[in-house]
Amino acid sequence: MKLKHQYIAFKTIVIKEILRFMRIWVQTVLPPAITTSLYFIIFGNLIGSQIEDMDGFSYMEYIVPGLILMAVITNSYANVVSSFYGAKFQHHIEEMLISPTPNYIILLGFVAGGVARGLIVGAVVTVVSLFFTDLEIQHFFVTTVVVLLTAILFSLAGFVNAVFAKSFDDISIIPTFVLTPLTYLGGVFYTIKLLPEFWQSISLINPILYMVNTFRYGIIGISDIDITTAFSIIVGFIALLFWWCMRLLNTGVGIRT
Amino acid sequence: MTNALTIENLTKTYNNGFEALKGINLIVEKGDFFALLGPNGAGKSTTIGIICSLVNKSSGTVKVYDQDIDIDLSAAKSYIGLVPQEFNFNIFEPVEEIIINQAGYYGIDRPIAIKRTEKLLHQLDLWEKRKEQARNLSGGMKRRLMIARALVHEPHLLILDEPTAGVDIEIRRSMWEFLKEINKQGTTIILTTHYLEEAEQLCEKIAIIDHGNIIQDTSMKNLLSQLNVETFVLDLAEPLETLTESSDYKFTQVKKDQLEVEVSKEQNINELFCWLNDNHIRISSMRNKVNRLEELFMRLLKKEQ
Numbered sequence: 001m002k003l004k005h006q007y008i009a010f011k012t013i014v015i016k017e018i019l020r021f022m023r024i025w026v027q028t029v030l031p032p033a034i035t036t037s038l039y040f041i042i043f044g045n046l047i048g049s050q051i052e053d054m055d056g057f058s059y060m061e062y063i064v065p066g067l068i069l070m071a072v073i074t075n076s077y078a079n080v081v082s083s084f085y086g087a088k089f090q091h092h093i094e095e096m097l098i099s100p101t102p103n104y105i106i107l108l109g110f111v112a113g114g115v116a117r118g119l120i121v122g123a124v125v126t127v128v129s130l131f132f133t134d135l136e137i138q139h140f141f142v143t144t145v146v147v148l149l150t151a152i153l154f155s156l157a158g159f160v161n162a163v164f165a166k167s168f169d170d171i172s173i174i175p176t177f178v179l180t181p182l183t184y185l186g187g188v189f190y191t192i193k194l195l196p197e198f199w200q201s202i203s204l205i206n207p208i209l210y211m212v213n214t215f216r217y218g219i220i221g222i223s224d225i226d227i228t229t230a231f232s233i234i235v236g237f238i239a240l241l242f243w244w245c246m247r248l249l250n251t252g253v254g255i256r257t
Numbered sequence: 258m259t260n261a262l263t264i265e266n267l268t269k270t271y272n273n274g275f276e277a278l279k280g281i282n283l284i285v286e287k288g289d290f291f292a293l294l295g296p297n298g299a300g301k302s303t304t305i306g307i308i309c310s311l312v313n314k315s316s317g318t319v320k321v322y323d324q325d326i327d328i329d330l331s332a333a334k335s336y337i338g339l340v341p342q343e344f345n346f347n348i349f350e351p352v353e354e355i356i357i358n359q360a361g362y363y364g365i366d367r368p369i370a371i372k373r374t375e376k377l378l379h380q381l382d383l384w385e386k387r388k389e390q391a392r393n394l395s396g397g398m399k400r401r402l403m404i405a406r407a408l409v410h411e412p413h414l415l416i417l418d419e420p421t422a423g424v425d426i427e428i429r430r431s432m433w434e435f436l437k438e439i440n441k442q443g444t445t446i447i448l449t450t451h452y453l454e455e456a457e458q459l460c461e462k463i464a465i466i467d468h469g470n471i472i473q474d475t476s477m478k479n480l481l482s483q484l485n486v487e488t489f490v491l492d493l494a495e496p497l498e499t500l501t502e503s504s505d506y507k508f509t510q511v512k513k514d515q516l517e518v519e520v521s522k523e524q525n526i527n528e529l530f531c532w533l534n535d536n537h538i539r540i541s542s543m544r545n546k547v548n549r550l551e552e553l554f555m556r557l558l559k560k561e562q
Contacts, residue, residue, distance in 0.1 A: 095346070100335045
């Protein structure tokens with residue numbers, strides 16, 4: 001397939017994916033906005049006002065970057081896992097599999113769809129946060145790159161989950177039992193400096209900690225970890241997941257008999 | 258000469274050990290309307306799945322218009338249009354979007370895809386339903402939608418896996434006309450169906466697959482000429498109390514006013530009527546007991562068992 005044709009196929013998948021989640025925006029875009037508003041009201045305003053400053057920032061200012069990134073993570077993941085599993089379940093993934101579209105274009109198309117939803121929801125949550133606090137982005141480049149890489153990483157992770165899923169239960173197990181705990185323990189609501197040394201070391205195993213802190217660095221200029229290390233870890237995970245996804249697609253795990 | 262499809266020593270053993278294909282060989286020439294028949298579980302869908310890369314083969318080679326699927330799968334796939342047995346589109350998507358998107362997966366520019374979609378929707382009588390979600394279509398419309406989707410990239414080889422299953426006779430016949438027309442225009446067609454009348458009407462060549470082996474691969478004419486005995490049903494004008502024995506024909510009295518008679522290829526139907534006339538048996542109508550291909554198909558499968 002020529003490059004031009006591959007681009008058309010890629011564009012087709014991306015548009016199809018965006019239309020899919022926009023058609024059901026009440027289920028996909030609205031809930032994160034409401035949930036995050038509640039976080040801002042309860043943790044930011046009501047409880048947050050009773051908490052001391054963190055690294056020189058009010059508690060509300062401190063948690064805003066983490067909450068935005070949490071929305072990006074969960075929505076990128078959810079979009080790809082539900083869309084690809086749905087395509088498998090209804091067998092319309094076969095539309096792509098019988099076509100000359102290369103596997104990497106199929107993967108990139110689904111990932112781009114996940115990134116689009118993650119970024120749209122992230123933007124909505126950011127707008128909501130402006131009702132509660134002022135945001136002045138300190139490092140625009142870092143902010144943009146880390147949010148994009150995070151969305152890519154979790155879209156790829158969602159793809160892996162969808163390939164292995166055999167029922168609708170299987171697409172909610174990982175988000176419930178792995179993703180949510182890792183996100184909550186990934187420094188969204190606190191700095192790891194508050195933890196005892198042992199738990200600080202344990203926290204460093206959590207990849208989400210690196211993303212949240214890098215994003216927080218981009219927005220308010222503070223971080224618990226080294227930014228270069230964080231970027232290396234994120235890019236490393238993306239490379240690993242991309243390789244895994246391609247291997248799954250090429251061998252046909254879960255999609256070919 | 259380039260064949261539309263060349264299959265050599267194709268085998269498939271599933272993970273549970275089931276041997277679906279045991280080394281089949283098959284050639285479909287360009288322009289053929291080819292029937293691939295067989296009972297349930299014979300290996301038809303597995304063969305189609307392998308050609309379209311939905312099933313991984315165990316061994317053997319498959320070439321589509323000389324493109325080996327192991328060497329240039331993408332090129333091979335670009336020749337194929339598939340109408341699968343099961344509905345496999347996104348039921349929440351509008352009809353026209355399903356077809357336009359399929360064109361996109363083949364790298365076809367959107368404006369061209371829109372034009373082709375419009376033409377196909379008119380041809381297949383789906384134009385009024387173009388904005389409807391696919392789930393709101395009737396069974397027959399869904400079948401036609403899958404045909405439109407398979408044709409949007411103008412494939413050289415169209416594979417139809419039971420395309421008229423569950424479709425009423427009127428729509429089935431209009432689909433036959435449509436398929437005959439696109440075959441006449443040069444598209445090679447491979448058809449699997451359980452309606453043997455359909456295969457007999459449409460196809461010039463036929464292969465019968467059973468237990469993962471090809472047991473017949475010939476022209477429809479040749480195959481039908483193998484049918485030595487045909488069974489006819491005779492409806493009688495008047496009820497018959499006792500049937501006179503015949504030394505030439507094997508009769509069975511089904512009802513008082515209905516007989517069945519077996520006529521071999523060497524026998525003459527005119528002579529049969531003479532015999533009936535001599536015995537004062539008046540016939541009001543006559544028909545084949547089953548479709549000729551069906552009769553032959555059943556005998557071949559019985560022989561294999």
